[in-house]
Amino acid sequence: MDPSRSIPNVYNLGFKAGSLVAELLYMRRRLTLSEVADVLTSFPVLYKEWWLNLVANDPIHVLVETTLIIAIVYFLVSRSKDWKASDEKEKLTAKEENELLYDWKQNIRAPLAPKVQHQPEYAVIHKTDGRTITLQVNVSSSMSASSVSTDSTPVTNNVSTEDAFKGGATRASENTHPAPEFKTVLNFGTSDYLGRSASNSLIKEAALKALDKYGCGSCGPRGFYGTVDVHLELESAMAKFIGTDDAILYSDGASTVSSTVAAFAKRGDLIVADEGIYEPLMTGVSLSRANVKWFKHNDMADLQKVLAQVQESDIKLGRKLNDQRRFLVVEGLYKNTGKVVPLDDLIKLKEKYCFRLILDESNSFGVLGKTGRGVTELFGKQLMRDVEITTISLENAVGSIGGVTVGSEEVVDHQRLSGSGYCFSASSPPFTATAAIKSIELLAEQPETLKQLRENQLYLRSKLLNLCQHKLEEVLVITSDERSPMVILQVADIPETKNLDEIAFLSEVVKESLNRGVAFVATGHQSVGLVRTAPPPAIRICVSCLHTKEDIDHAVTALGESVDFVLNRMHDS
Template identity: 35%
Template sequence: MASAVVNIATAALDWVAVAFDAPFAGAVVFGVHINGHLVAEVLLIAVILFQLTRKSYKPPKKPLTEKEIDDLCEEWVPEPLHPPITKEMKVEPPTIESAAGPHTIIEGKEVVNFASANYLGLIGNENIIDSCVASLEKYGVGSCSSRVFYGTTNDHIDCETRIAKFMSTPDSILYSYGISAIFSVIPAFCKKGDIIVADEGVHWGVQNGLHLSRSSVVYFKHNDMASLESTLEKLTNKQAEKVRRYIVVEALYQNSGQIAPLNSIVRLKEKYHFRVILEESHSFGVLGNTGRGLTEHYGIPIEKIDIITAGMGNALATDGGFCTGSARVVDHQRLNGSGYVFSASLPPYLANAAIAAVNYLEDNPSVLTVLRRNISLVWEGLSDVPGLIIASDPLSPIVILKLKNSTGSLKSDLELLNKIVERVLVEDSILIVSTKRSVLDKCRLPVGIRLFVSAGHNESDIKKVSESLRRVACENWPDIV
């Protein structure tokens, strides 16, 4: 078949060549020599012009009958706006009816709260409340605009200056919502075609930022520096040198309670010429001798980290988030950070609360000693719980208990853990949580029970949660071993 088509095409070309070389294919008209090639080109242009000027074919419009319309309406099935509702989704979590301090109220009953990341115990602090009241009297509840219009007050500027001074960086920028800091910062600097190497255990806010950036994202094994170096080595080539390259990690992982080995990360960053974006929502105000985070914890100069972000809803007991670093990094976000440009600014009283919280931390470094003592007591009390094992770092205020022997199913593991969580609340009035994840969360780490330890907890609270978990785990022994 193919040879026949080739033969036909060859014969046609031979015929055209003979025609163009024939006597009638060349002529002189008004002194102009016209040959066969010129005639063919003129004809070709004429055909193209004819095709361009033709009206496109439109089939005659025939209106649908009422019966046809009714049939189409009956057959139409709208797309669901959300995934199918499962039995697990219908379970309502307990509702906190008071401030989420070390002790709170649920259904009119006081419970010990290990479910809120109130690390320094500053929820309800009188100095912070007084600062909020003063700001409310001056500016009101909200600014009603984004920072780039008329949503900037002196409280915002003072808060940015205070955080930069505390962290020893040139400048800082505030975001109106804690989680919006990281998923605005990443797309502000990382674009389509860039390369991002991220830890597989990062929380949903980081995942969302990675998705919005449209960059090429490669994950490495959680907190595994061998896996990170192998990944960086594979991505380092002549072509990769022409694009921007980033390493994205959490200082203290929300999903595992593990601390990132920043010394190794900085070494690899410098070896393979990557930039580092460090998410410090759970380490800011917690790690380091004075609570300045992971860089202080490892004694690494902060200028070695390109971008640092953190939410202020944990240690600082307020809301909002910030990014700190060089003046160039901060200035870029004032025009490119979507959460900064397009969102109403942080209410001024919350910015003022953050200033008061940072001042408290700087004036009372002993609060970190209390926090670390409480973390040690929790480890001591939960080290021998039947069927469960502590999977977090000994210095982490996020204590993760996971099953010693997984069932092999994420759903089954969660059912067992939720059973323990519910019994601890109902029988012993202690609020703890499991590491539930939404359908959007792509974290690959095992699930577990998560306790947030606070400097506001006392020894009685810690003893109570330890004894309760040990008793309930023993009674559920056949299911979790």
Template identity: 35%
Template structure:
């Protein structure tokens, strides 16, 4: 008699059940019961607790919220400096601070563009045409013809294929770095870079490897370690991009990066190099094109150049320049470009006119460098200070020759010297840092900013005033 196939299948299933181990059957039975329980059990719905008015008042009285920010003492030196160093009028070669007219050695108006009559004239004309602000990001009706003109002028001035304009100088490099470097990439960075670069490094979420300031041996040591690591894991190395981030002229130190050696290491170890030129643009090079012109290096050797328009140009915002495909990527991935209102048209026009002045009179950059040398030579002769900056730097850092072990005490001493100088007609300021957030905190210093419009007599007065102020403060404190 033939067995029906369905009946045969059931026979085999029951046969398998009876042959299975007992513990296996018990586990399956428990699992089936647990599934049935989950299906038919009610979801958890906590009951609503009703509080009396008295209980509510007691809870509110016991609640002490944490402050949004930590308490700051009223005598904090930064707050005192902000309250005391309020200027009235333009931040030109001379500035009125605390009601006294002083030679301005504090603001970063390197080429004296602030207060230039031709810049003011074109800016007023632009203001009447466009109004004050743009009221929108570049991709959302915030782009105006003057923005495109400025980008074109900057690209041609820097001998690059394309440039991109940001409305805030700090956000320029801070947005550019994370636009390219992502999690899993490696960034080799000088430990003396400015705070804007540090914020860009954090935003990139990349692996950051700092090398000692301007120390090429330490940089190559890190590169060799990375090379050995790549050889151990070639699959990971193939997907890892490597970047090198430096400043052309360092804000916190006032010295120049050794770009020729950096270029050599770039090709040797296959790196992409970013150079931040906020303090070298308009300063270094025969026509102010920055560190590449200073060393006679082709700008195509640099993957990305970033700079602020807030120092030499005397406007606002910043720019990046390089190859077209590199810059176009930022128009989609540079957060400071995509989501910030564009640069006010009148400030873009002011930057264009400043570029016109630099191109008509490239000697203005040479005048600035001559003034920098004269200020550096004069300050180097002061007995109470040593100068840590390069002779060509428009920012000269004055450090105490005999610093104490107390940073706050040295900062207070330097502030007294700056205050004494203001009394005698020279406006000075200290270098300021977010001390808890800086990767590498420099020693306290007085930051002397040089202007191309200064005469030899004014520079001599500045040096003499700083010398007298330091003698007055330091001799009094030693008594």
């Protein structure tokens, strides 16, 4: 039986074409020219027969298909004519082109480079050496904190003192100003508490050997040709020292904190954070897109109130505890206030309300605890049990570059694919990792440095208390924790200071202190808009184990003289 008879005529064309193709594929001889001609001439006949059968059997289908074909052809033809007409119509004359170019150059074009207001009075940080810092200044420069910068660009008044004293060597400015001179002042402005970053010969030697062996860069992110053996050694050394299963190394201290928070907290999760957290933690909270609730700075009573409200909301909505991931976010030693977190009370609340704890020990590691292991050691708590996730910057007490997150294997492994700063940033140079390894070794081998740091911070605090209570008549008060090597001085809330512009006053005090050979940091105005609650204006004084009692005496004397000088000048004006 011929199969084509049982198939509707409308499909004859497809069936015959398929049969012909199959015959051509499976035949074992070549076609002759006459056979090829028969095949080609049969297609028009088959198509005509198919079309007539389609018109007879399904005229509506033919009408719709024909209308669509005509519309497509018309659209293509008309559009091509429109494009030609549009090109001809919109073509500008030479005069019009020149007028537009002139107008753009005069009114719209932005300058290729921003205009720099050159000032003859400026200074750059030339070198840091632990307890001292060397500034390169013009001969005509009047030493002021507003004329100090960490780069070689002439400085304007909006450069913050905090940025000026981050430390590190910079190249000299290439300009036509008078030959500069160098001035060395006492460094109470950086957080190099253990004197690791510039003055330790053992760390320098280890870093130089690594630089000779590996070169400077690491050539890529950690997961893409960027991991070097010293990166893994640093992770192992940190995990062993701190007492956790594992650690993960980031190339930047700030991105360590922000990437870790964002790696665990996601949209729909809940974060309860301290209002006083500093910028990197605030950035991580924002990047997480989680629901956020805030509690008053270091106020455990207010934290309990917030957590109780969350619990009441769960009961009202019928929400189970495991329906939402929840995190508490705090610092061990708060950078902006110098306060130590009450970890005992915090962990009790964490366990009562079933939260996980993200603790940033960037400023407490290396300075708090019997052996410098941070606030967890200070309170006798255990990592991975009492504190699930801990972030540590290597840019403070360790004196290197980068940061680590420590915790269980699950905490670390999760970040190797979810930590944006780990996945998408180039890894830290091998020599900085080597310097960090050596610094951690020295922290374990030289406990006397930690002992000296604590003696210095107690001596500094006692001298400042005496200065504030007697000579300054309590114009300034210490608001930081007595266990902190970072002392925060704020303007006292007394009638005499009611109308005082605190930011201007403290900035001038820092400038005058610099004139007297001591570098402090004025804080409070740089963080506006970057944190949840801007810290009050203050003077931050960071002491290190390298400072002597004579250095501290000179710093306190310079501070007292500067406060008197600025107050007298303000009263006279």
